[in-house]
Amino acid sequence: MLNIVLFGPPGAGKGTQSQKLIDKYNLIHLSTGDLLRSEIAAGTELGLKAKSLMDNGLLVPDEVVIGMIASKIQENKHANGFIFDGFPRTVPQAQGLDKLLFENNTEISCMIALKVDDEELTKRLLLRGQTSGRPDDQNEELIRKRVQEYNTKTTPVADYYAGQGKFYAVDGIGEIDEIFAQLCKHIDSLLEKQKK
Secondary structure, three states: OEEEEEEOOOOOOHHHHHHHHHHHHOOEEEEHHHHHHHHHHHOOHHHHHHHHHHHOOOOOOHHHHHHHHHHHHHHOOOOOEEEEEOOOOOHHHHHHHHHHHHHOOOOOOEEEEEEOOHHHHHHHHHHHHHHHOOHHHOOHHHHHHHHHHHHHHHHHHHHHHHHOOOEEEEEOOOOHHHHHHHHHHHHHHHHHHHHO
């Protein structure tokens, strides 16, 4: 199973690249935001729990999110693998995910981070804000805050995977297809190693 954590700050191009990776490697996209929305829409026990927390302005705890990921993995036991988007964001989440995957006889194959400097991210998000309609893409101060928060909170997660020898960084600036080729190079060499 090929399980990839795709990492990168807001505006790094994760959405674009994850779709290309899903198509090429026939992976299942696991976005925690989408999972939450679909569990809530389906009225599942986990969804109802998450909704009541969110309605009260509270964050959904890790065990609820891990529970949703667990049920998605159970539903797709014969998948080629998964691409994790927006998760894990903290070391405890990464540890929880490792435990869950171990229980399902699999593991994270690699974590690939799209590296983009803060100035470029700010430019991209302001540009995206002209068409996305998202207020958080239109306020430069908010954008800088989001990027700063990403850098502070997620660096330990990168270190966690680096400690397992599973961390790769790819330059997220350039042509979409060039960046994609870099991502595929890492993934293909991993797949080669898995065959041996």
